Amino acid sequence: MRERDEGAPAGRRVTAMDVARAAGVSVSAVSRAFTPGASVSARTRARVMAAAAKLDYMPNALARGLMTQRSNLIGIILTNFKNPLYLSVLDHFTHAIQQRGLRALVFNISRGGDLTEAARQILQYSVDGLIVSAGAISPLLAGQCARRQIPVVAFARNPRSKDIDVVCADNVAGGRMAARLLIERGYRRIGYLGGSAQASTSQDRGKGLVGELEDAGLSLHCSVHASEYSYEAGRVAARALLSMDEPPDALFCANDVLAFGALDVARHRFGLSVPGQLGIVGFDDIGLAEADSFSLTTVRQPIEEMVRETIALMMRRMEDPRLEPETRLLSCSLVERGTVRGPRL
Amino acid sequence: MRERDEGAPAGRRVTAMDVARAAGVSVSAVSRAFTPGASVSARTRARVMAAAAKLDYMPNALARGLMTQRSNLIGIILTNFKNPLYLSVLDHFTHAIQQRGLRALVFNISRGGDLTEAARQILQYSVDGLIVSAGAISPLLAGQCARRQIPVVAFARNPRSKDIDVVCADNVAGGRMAARLLIERGYRRIGYLGGSAQASTSQDRGKGLVGELEDAGLSLHCSVHASEYSYEAGRVAARALLSMDEPPDALFCANDVLAFGALDVARHRFGLSVPGQLGIVGFDDIGLAEADSFSLTTVRQPIEEMVRETIALMMRRMEDPRLEPETRLLSCSLVERGTVRGPRL
DNA sequence: ACCCTGATTGCAAGCGTTTGCAAAAAATGG
């Protein structure tokens, strides 16, 4: 009985050494054959590759990572698994990451996991970078990453920290755009349907709204914070606002899903005509915002661009870890559809 | 100038050896302190933990994985980044995986990546398991995993292979449920708005529909395959069906997003009343199906249960790799809302 | 044919852990 044969016996895992033996070269040669710019002749590389193929060998990324100090892993920490926007965020991130020969290690802290703990878990895999789209990044966490020279970038959340890279939509400006549109179209009793009170995104969007209203000599008519970023939460929040004594004639919602809830409650429960009696503006521009049923006028976050910037920032810092942290606010754009009335002609 | 001090100099990464030195023990002790059931006294463990905390040490998962042959990584390969259902799938998977002290390595092949190639990439990280929710799993791939003793399970896709574990909704039965409901409620010209023709899910749902129709002495009135699982594709497909000479009076759609498209086209472009003139049944029961605007009657996939089964199957096979592959079809349930008319009283 | 240069190669020392084994220490029993 032989110890190991070519072919496919369910045996010991095949290592560079097996390939080396089969190809009649050293392990170093095998390693070099699998390393793009390495010093190895075409002939041996071919030999090695042939042997590798026959044995169904592939380099062990763990061992390689251990040795090179580069795991080729990028950690992604996410909270928001309710907002469809984040499916597309993940789509773009994983795609961009793979394009660069990296892999995505994703961590979910939506069920009340602790961010710092999550980061610890992920750091154990010595990721080459960390993308965090979740509440505040503690200085502790930032420190841990800095010490290990691991680039972290806060995505679509603005920790307002000068110690960290952040890529985020310009939510304040976005809020202003929404306000300007509503004012321009003749709405006067404008309310804010925000997300959770601590979320920087919700705060900033509201801030922008209020700022622009005040610039126009108006003031915020009413506001409420939804318990979470979900359709249902949007409904209950909107119901509260619309049953006030003097209800708003327009609502700016902190995100599209909330807006859907508000829209449905307004139309189907309060019998209001939208945009006639109530104007609604959302935020994000998720896919379904353009569905006829909603046809939601909304502020679009440039997700793809944000992802691109995030990766770029990360790569840049991987090259030179002592760069000054940067905050990049990308501009949103207004997508007009059917929930805000047209300009008076 | 000292080589390394406690505190937080941005220096060499801190290893078990540093902790050992600081705690006055051997590296083995450190390792054992961090390994749950290991043979180590409470006193030394405490010492080690204290030193570790002071130095901000955490074990290197790569090295550990290399040594133990268990990376604690689970690979997830996904195609469908357009269907919101998959955000919740990811939510549940990442959560379940983390619960068990594992991490999720996710790979996106929606942009036309090759599954077998993706798997190769992921296998390099010597994942402890692989979840594949994408087209057909080639025997080649299955073989590679089997040889390496890596459990693979096909999720929400039925490769109809006896060589692999699969967890899937019972799509045929689901199709039948939809058909039965429509027939019962008096619809007679029932059409199928399928997804891509190769997808096992779309095939099976259609098969169920047709089967039940034939059992009732009816036949499929018409059918079409949408180009992809998206709202827009649903619209164009529905438009085609509804502009036939004798249009269907009910549509079973291969998934909710397609159904949304169909619903909107029917109501807003064809001016049809739903469910009066046209009945619509979707599949999945994604969050927004319950929105007032859609209030979609649909066949619910038991996602949470499916995820649970998938993980269970995987763990089981990790214990005993020579188990017979199993195919688990989980039953769907009908969620009646407003797009199919009520029973005649 | 000979020396010099630059491209390939193999050796061996790591990377940061875990773990079998045997020695040391602590606990137990008489």
Added chain:
DNA sequence: CCATTTTTTGCAAACGCTTGCAATCAGGGT
């Protein structure tokens, strides 16, 4: 208090790869 059993401990050998270094080789010029 000693012999015996049970815990704890450290040593050193892996795990599968990369890489600096020195040795080897091929080629070019004279």
